Amino acid sequence: MLTKIQVSQIKEHLDKAQNPVFFFDNDADGLCSFLILRKFCEKGKGVQVKSYPSMNKDYFRKVEELKADYIFIVDKPLVEKDFFDEAEKTNIPVVWIDHHEIQIEIPSFVHYYNPVLNKTKTHEPVTHLCYQISGRKEDLWLDIVGCTSDKFFSENYSEFKKLFPELVIDTEEPFDILYKSQIGKVVRMLGFALKDTTSNVVNMLKFMIKTKGPYDILEEKSENKAIHKRFSQMDKRYTKLLDKAKAVEKKSGKLLFFQYSGDMSISSELSNELCYTFPEKIMLIARVTGPTATFSARGKGVREIIAKAFENIPDSRSGGHEDAVGGKMKSEDLDKFRERLEKLI
Ligand SMILES: [Mn+2]
Incomplete structure (x- = not known):
């Protein structure tokens, strides 16, 4: 106060x-x-x-x-x-x-x-x-x-x-x-x-x-x-992406890595709801727009995990709270980034 x-x-x-x-x-x-x-x-x-x-x-x-x-x-x-x-x-x-x-x-x-x-x-x-x-x-x-x-x-x-x-x-x-x-x-x-x-x-x-x-x-x-109008449009697209991510979750281990593209930036909303549904997992939701990928990550201690995974990945940036971060990187590095994350988690 x-x-x-x-x-x-x-x-x-x-x-x-x-x-x-x-x-x-x-x-x-x-x-x-x-x-x-x-x-x-x-x-x-x-x-x-x-x-x-x-x-x-x-x-x-x-x-x-x-x-x-x-x-x-x-x-x-x-x-x-x-x-x-x-x-x-x-x-x-x-x-x-x-x-x-x-x-x-x-x-x-x-x-x-x-x-x-x-x-x-x-x-x-x-x-x-x-x-x-x-x-x-x-x-x-x-x-x-x-x-x-x-x-x-x-x-x-x-x-x-x-x-x-x-x-x-x-x-x-x-x-x-x-x-x-x-x-x-x-x-x-x-x-x-x-x-x-x-x-x-x-x-x-x-x-x-x-x-x-x-x-x-x-x-x-x-x-x-x-x-x-905006809500019904976006909520429809949002729910579709959420369902896709949930399908990915079924096949994933501790890390839920999900990527999408499009002009609608809803990674933070998606990662929040996924984190709510699967509290024991680490979420990494990436949106690819051309050469750049932005992402939103959630999960226990995720800020530190991301910082470690970013070593040797050029032009990458992230910031936020201990358990919730956002950031961006080059799209071409996403696969490498994902592999590093899998190893770290
Ligand atoms: Mn605030």
């Missing part, structure tokens, strides 16, 4: 801002963080950050385009130094709220908030922090959505359950909520909606700012037609 002082400082920043821009990480935790702050202060625009792993300096153009007087960054673990240099040069205050382990030096002019730095070190999703800041009970559902997306069980779940008993299931396991409940479906719908075309995302954000509860998304109406 944030301290009382931190909460009041962030509120002060929101108050001072006339036209803030909110940069958010491209997942439901990032989105809900933005929405909670936006609904609270009732001003400003949201911009999804698609560059990975760090937010690059090109995003500063958005600040100029929107004539923003305040920059908020939520749930993004890395920001390029050049971006900050621009902000400092133009004297625009930056407020950065995050919950990842700190990987870079944070410029002194940036107002940085991360419960990892507090006396009692915690990692709760940024959505949860934003909900703590706003304290708006009507946004409780967004707290549940953002937390579930980041595999975190919010202590507000029982309160939400009382309000929407038909949307939840009886569990404290975020993955159960994600795959088996209606509020979990909202999380998955928003995750896919963020992968839609830029103009559809812009419309989705406009729509989401006006929403009052989960039924605004679950019940199809003219304003959310695109979200529903």
Whole structure:
């Protein structure tokens, strides 16, 4: 949690801002963080950050385009130094709220908030922090959505359950909520909606700012037609790939190695669900796009395993948490990489 002082400082920043821009990480935790702050202060625009792993300096153009007087960054673990240099040069205050382990030096002019730095070190999703800041009970559902997306069980779940008993299931396991409940479906719908075309995302954000509860998304109406359409399209392709991967699993040992191609990047969603279904296995889901392969890996101690398997594989990169990483490499090295993994596991 944030301290009382931190909460009041962030509120002060929101108050001072006339036209803030909110940069958010491209997942439901990032989105809900933005929405909670936006609904609270009732001003400003949201911009999804698609560059990975760090937010690059090109995003500063958005600040100029929107004539923003305040920059908020939520749930993004890395920001390029050049971006900050621009902000400092133009004297625009930056407020950065995050919950990842700190990987870079944070410029002194940036107002940085991360419960990892507090006396009692915690990692709760940024959505949860934003909900703590706003304290708006009507946004409780967004707290549940953002937390579930980041595999975190919010202590507000029982309160939400009382309000929407038909949307939840009886569990404290975020993955159960994600795959088996209606509020979990909202999380998955928003995750896919963020992968839609830029103009559809812009419309989705406009729509989401006006929403009052989960039924605004679950019940199809003219304003959310695109979200529903995207979900049914992607969910179909997703389920097909998931079934294929499950068939591969039957023939696999400790490692489930699955690769696919296509313009739809859903490796992280696939590896999460496979990891949920086969918790004792190591998952490696790779998407091949021409000369490059991106991948998502899950399983106990997988970060270290990947780092070892990457020795002698040129132009390979990976990063993330102990049990969940993403990365990329040359497609031509995939077979070699797989062999090394088999040996290591
Ligand atoms: Mn997050």
